[in-house]
Amino acid sequence: MAPFSYDPALEQAIDRVERYLTDSYPLSRRSVALLLLQRDSEISDRVRAAEGNRYPAVEQSVEMGRSVLGLRTDDIIAVRLRSQAAEIARSVTTHPSGTRVSISDALSRLTMSPITGLPILALALWFGLYQFVGFFGGGTLVKLLEGGLFGQHLNPWMTGLITRLIPWPWLSDLFVGDYGIWTLGVTYAVALIFPVVGTFFLAFSVLEDTGYFPRLAMLIDRLFKGIGLNGKAVIPIVLGFGCDTMATIVTRILETRRERIIATFLLSLAIPCSAQIGVMTALLTGHPAAFGLWVGIMAAIFLVIGYLTARLLPGESARFAMEIPPLRWPSFGNIVTKTFARMQWYFMEVLPLFILASVFIWMGRLTGLFGLTVRGLTPVARALGLPDATAETFLFGFFRRDYGAAGLYRMRETGTLSGNQLLVAVVTLTIFLPCVAQFLMVKKERGLKMAIGMAAFIFPFAIVIGGLLNLCLVALKLRL
Amino acid sequence: MKCSFCNSEFTEEESVKSCGHCALFSGCRLVKCPSCGYEMPQTPEIVKRFRKWRTRLSARKPSDTAAKESTGEGLLSDLRTGSRAEVIDIRTSNPRERGKLLALGITPGTIVALVQRVPSFVIRVGYTQLALDRETAATIVIVRLRENPERPKGRRLEQVRDIADAEG
Numbered sequence: 103m104a105p106f107s108y109d110p111a112l113e114q115a116i117d118r119v120e121r122y123l124t125d126s127y128p129l130s131r132r133s134v135a136l137l138l139l140q141r142d143s144e145i146s147d148r149v150r151a152a153e154g155n156r157y158p159a160v161e162q163s164v165e166m167g168r169s170v171l172g173l174r175t176d177d178i179i180a181v182r183l184r185s186q187a188a189e190i191a192r193s194v195t196t197h198p199s200g201t202r203v204s205i206s207d208a209l210s211r212l213t214m215s216p217i218t219g220l221p222i223l224a225l226a227l228w229f230g231l232y233q234f235v236g237f238f239g240g241g242t243l244v245k246l247l248e249g250g251l252f253g254q255h256l257n258p259w260m261t262g263l264i265t266r267l268i269p270w271p272w273l274s275d276l277f278v279g280d281y282g283i284w285t286l287g288v289t290y291a292v293a294l295i296f297p298v299v300g301t302f303f304l305a306f307s308v309l310e311d312t313g314y315f316p317r318l319a320m321l322i323d324r325l326f327k328g329i330g331l332n333g334k335a336v337i338p339i340v341l342g343f344g345c346d347t348m349a350t351i352v353t354r355i356l357e358t359r360r361e362r363i364i365a366t367f368l369l370s371l372a373i374p375c376s377a378q379i380g381v382m383t384a385l386l387t388g389h390p391a392a393f394g395l396w397v398g399i400m401a402a403i404f405l406v407i408g409y410l411t412a413r414l415l416p417g418e419s420a421r422f423a424m425e426i427p428p429l430r431w432p433s434f435g436n437i438v439t440k441t442f443a444r445m446q447w448y449f450m451e452v453l454p455l456f457i458l459a460s461v462f463i464w465m466g467r468l469t470g471l472f473g474l475t476v477r478g479l480t481p482v483a484r485a486l487g488l489p490d491a492t493a494e495t496f497l498f499g500f501f502r503r504d505y506g507a508a509g510l511y512r513m514r515e516t517g518t519l520s521g522n523q524l525l526v527a528v529v530t531l532t533i534f535l536p537c538v539a540q541f542l543m544v545k546k547e548r549g550l551k552m553a554i555g556m557a558a559f560i561f562p563f564a565i566v567i568g569g570l571l572n573l574c575l576v577a578l579k580l581r582l
Numbered sequence: 583m584k585c586s587f588c589n590s591e592f593t594e595e596e597s598v599k600s601c602g603h604c605a606l607f608s609g610c611r612l613v614k615c616p617s618c619g620y621e622m623p624q625t626p627e628i629v630k631r632f633r634k635w636r637t638r639l640s641a642r643k644p645s646d647t648a649a650k651e652s653t654g655e656g657l658l659s660d661l662r663t664g665s666r667a668e669v670i671d672i673r674t675s676n677p678r679e680r681g682k683l684l685a686l687g688i689t690p691g692t693i694v695a696l697v698q699r700v701p702s703f704v705i706r707v708g709y710t711q712l713a714l715d716r717e718t719a720a721t722i723v724i725v726r727l728r729e730n731p732e733r734p735k736g737r738r739l740e741q742v743r744d745i746a747d748a749e750g
Contacts, residue, residue: 141677176677180684181691216701320702320713332715333702357678421679422715423686426704 108182112175115139115167122160125152138164139175210429213317223318230305231343239301240380248293260284272468281463287456290508291449298380299448300441302344307440311432315340316424323422329405330364330412331356332422338365342373345448346536349373350543360417366548367411370540370556371563372404374532377452378504382528385510392525392582399529399571451539459501472497482565486526487572489518495527502537521582522575530568535560583613587620658694658714658722659703666695667724674721686712688722 107113119135127134127148137145138160150157168175212218261278268274278285309315315337323333335356342349346369353365374382386393412419466472479493486492491513499506510527513519519527535541535557545553575582584591592615600616612621661667669692672680687707688694697704697711703719705712 140681176681176684177690181689184687184689184692214698214704316713320704323702323713323715327715333713421718422702422713423679423682423718424713425686426711426713428711 106182106186109178111171112139112167112178115163115171119160119163119167122156122163123149123153124156125149127152136179139167139171140179141168206429210317210426213314213429214320214426216321219317219321223321226309226314230309231302234305235298235301235376236379236383239297240383243297243301244294244380244384247297248289252289252293257285257289275467276461276464279464281460281467283457283460287453287460290505291453291456294380294508295377295452295504296445296449298376299344300445302376303441303444303448304437306341306344307437307444308432310440311430311436313427313429316426319422319424320426327419327422328412329368329408330415330417330419331361331408332420334422334424335361335365338369339373342369342375343379344376344444346370346373346375347451347540347543348444348447350540350547353547357420358417360415361420363415363548363552364408364411366544366552367556368404368408370535370544371407371533371560372400373536374400374503375536377502378507378532378536381504381507381511382532385507385514385524385528389521389524389582392521392528395525395582396528396532399567400532403533403567455501455537455539456505459498459505463498486530486565486568487576488523488527489513491518492523492527495531499531499534500538503531503534505537506531506534522572522580525582526568526572526575529571530564533560533564533567583625585615585618585620586622588615588618590615590617592616655723655725657720658696658705658724659716659719661696661724661726663696663699666693666727668693668727669722669724671723672721673723679718679721683718683722686710688712693727694724 108116116132116135116139119138120131123131123134129137134145134149138149149160153160171178213222257278264274264278264284268277275282277283280286318340319333319336321333322336326332326335335353337355338349338352341352349369350366353362353369356362356365382396383393386396463472466475475497476493479496480490482496483490483493492510495506495509495513497506498509507528510519510524510531514524541553541557544556574580583594583597594613596616597613600614600619611624613624614621655670656667658667658669669688669690671690672683672688674680687710692707695706697706703714703716705714
C-alpha cells in the first residue's frame with residue numbers, strides 16, 4: 103500500500119503499467135511504474151532487459167499513460183512529492199518568527215555579490231593557498247622534514263646501513279644512490295609531497311565544509327561558460343590544484359560528455375597539482391618576475407586552450423543550476439576525516455609510483471638505456487636554450503611533472519641555471535601530463551583513444567610553448 | 583547621422599552625393615551635411631562600435647516598464663531583485679533541464695524570491711537558495727506577485743543597479 107496517492111488519472115496510469123510488469127525488481131512495482139512514466143532511462147533499460155518480448159506491451163501502457171496526462175506527468179509527480187514533503191516537515195518543525203538577519207546570512211551575501219565576493223576569493227586564495235600551502239607547507243614544513251629529518255638524520259644513517267649490508271655499489275645504488283628507492287622515492291614522497299599535499303587538503307576541506315564552493319561556482323560561472331564549462335566545474339578544477347588524478351575522477355559530476363572531456367583536458371594540460379606547485383614555487387623563489395610570468399602564462403594557456411577546445415567540440419555549455427547551502431562553521435571532525443582520507447589515498451597512489459620510477463631509472467642506468475634516452479632528448483633541451491643536463495629532468499617529467507622539477511632543484515642549487523632558463527624549464531614541465539597515474543585515470547574515465555590523443559597533443563605543445571617562450575625572452579632581451 | 587551645425591539628419595549616402603566633384607573625394611575623413619554644406623569629421627569606427635555595444639547592453643537590461651508592473655506573466659530573468667513571483671511553467675525542450683529544476687524544487691505553484699541577478703541569478707525557494715545562469719532563468723515562466731509595501735527595498739537593490747550601470 104502506498105503511503106500517499108497521486109491524482110486519480112496518474113494512479114490509473116500507474117496501475118495499468120504495474121499490471122504489465124511481470125519480473126521482480128529491487129524496487130516495488132509501483133516505483134518502477136512511476137519511474138517508467140517519468141521516462142527514466144536507466145529503469146527503462148533494466149525493464150527492457152528483464153521483460154524481454156513482453157516489453158512492447160509495457161512500453162505501450164507507459165505511452166498510453168503519458169498521452170492521457172500529457173507533458174505534465176513530471177510536474178504532477180514533482181508537485182505532489184513536494185507537498186507531501188512539506189506536510190511532513192510542517193508537522194515536525196517550528197519556524198522562528200521575525201526576519202532577523204544573522205551574521206552568516208550577511209556573510210553569505212558578501213561572498214555572493216561580485217563587488218565583495220571577488221576580493222573575498224582573492225583573500226581566500228592568498229591566505230589559504232599561497233601563505234598556508236606555499237609558505238607554511240612548502241617552505242617551513244618541507245625544510246624541517248627534508249633538510250632536517252631526512253637530510254641530516256635518516257638519509258646518512260640509511261646510506262651507511264645499506265652500503266654496509268650490500269657491498270656492491272651497482273646494487274646499493276638501487277636503494278640509496280642518486281635516484282635510489284630510499285634517497286629519491288621515499289624521501290621525496292614523505293619529505294616533500296606529504297607536507298605540501300597535506301596542507302592543501304586541509305585548506306580544501308575547510309573551504310569545502312563551510313559551503314564556500316557553490317558560491318565560488320556561482321561567481322565564476324560566466325567565465326567558465328567561455329571555455330565550454332559551467333560554474334559546477336570549479337569543483338574538479340580547484341581539486342586539481344590538490345591532485346589532478348583525484349580531480350579527473352571528480353569530473354564525473356559534470357553532466358555532459360563534452361564538459362567532461364574539456365575539464366579532463368584542461369586538468370591534464372594546465373593545472374599543476376599541489377606537489378608540483380610546491381616544487382615549482384620553490385624553484386622560482388628569488389625570481390619574482392619569473393614566478394609572475396609563470397602564473398600568467400599558465401592562466402593564459404588555460405583560458406585560450408579552453409576557449410579553442412570549446413569551439414572545436416560540438417555542443418553547447420550545459421546550463422548552470424545549483425543549490426547554495428547556508429554558510430556554516432566547519433566541523434572539526436569532518437575536516438580531519440576528509441583530510442586524512444584524501445592524504446591516505448594520495449599516498450597509496452604516489453608511493454608505489456615513486457618506487458617503481460626509482461627501479462626503472464636504476465634498470466635504465468644499468469643497461470645504458472637511460473643514457474641513450476637522455477641523449478635523444480638533449481637536442482630538445484638545446485632547442486629550449488637549456489643546458490644538456492636538463493634532458494634528464496624531462497625524462498623524469500614523463501613520470502611526474504614535479505619529479506622532473508625536483509631534478510631542476512638540484513641544478514639550481516649548484517647555480518647552473520639562469521632565471522630565464524628556470525622559467526622556460528618550469529613552464530615546459532608544467533604543461534607536461536601531470537603524472538602516470540593521472541594518465542591511467544584519463545584512460546579509465548575517457549577511454550584509451552582520448553588519453554593517447556591528449557598526450558599526443560600535450561607533450562609537443564609543451565615543447566613548442568617552451569621554445570617560443572625562450573625565443574621571446576631572447577628577442578626581448580629580458581633577464582629574469 | 584546628425585549635422586552638428588544645422589541639426590538636420592541625413593544618411594551616409596546622402597552626404598557622399600553632396601561631396602560632388604571634390605578632388606579629395608575618397609581620401610578625406612570629413613562628412614559634408616547635404617542641407618547646409620558644413621563639413622565635420624567622421625565618427626571613428628571605434629566610437630561607433632562603442633555606441634552599438636552600449637545600446638545592445640541597455641537592451642539587455644530588464645525593461646523598466648515590464649518591471650514596474652506589479653503583476654503579470656513574465657520570465658524569471660526579467661524579475662527585479664527583491665521581488666517575488668509564482669512559478670507557472672518551465673519552458674524548455676530539454677527534459678533533463680526540466681527534471682533538474684523540478685528536483686531543485688522549482689515546481690509550478692512555488693513562490694520564489696529573486697535575491698540577486700549578477701553575476702548569476704540567485705533565488706530563494708522556501709528556505710533554499712538556488713543559483714541559476716541567465717539562460718536557465720529565462721526558461722522559467724512566472725507571475726509577479728504584488729510587492730509588500732511595508733518591506734523596505736534597502737541598499738542591496740541599489741547596489742545591484744549600480745553594477746548593471748557600471749557594466750553598461
